[in-house]
Amino acid sequence: MPLIKVQTSIENPDSTQVNNLLQQLSATLAKHTSKPESYVMTALESGVPMTFGGTTDPTCYIEVKSVGSMTPDQTKSMSQDFCQQIEQSLKIPVDRIYIEFTDAKGYLWGWNGTTFG
Secondary structure: OOEEEEEEOOOOOOHHHHHHHHHHHHHHHHHHHOOOHHHOEEEEEOOOOOOEOOEOOOOEEEEEEEEOOOOHHHHHHHHHHHHHHHHHHHOOOHHHEEEEEEEEOHHHOEEOOEEOO
16 A cells, blocks of 8 residues: 655666665565555656756656555655665755655555455
């Protein structure tokens, strides 16, 4: 049920690099949400036309969604970890990354032919 979706303007990052990043993000999201990693989904879309601060320099937008509620301390810690991981892997400066955190209600999140609420 936790999801981290990364959209970046970086064109065609190395597939091994992407797989490693997605696995790292998956483990980190599971840790921060205290949810089993078997429920975590990750996605990365590269080559997305984007601007940030009026320039087309490399940038990134991340969505983090999870059933339940995330606390301010959790989101602050996740922001730090995810920005650091993206900067290390994709070489995007942390000041060019936005992250949106969304708490989802269980009945609005479907899986396996049913919902979580």
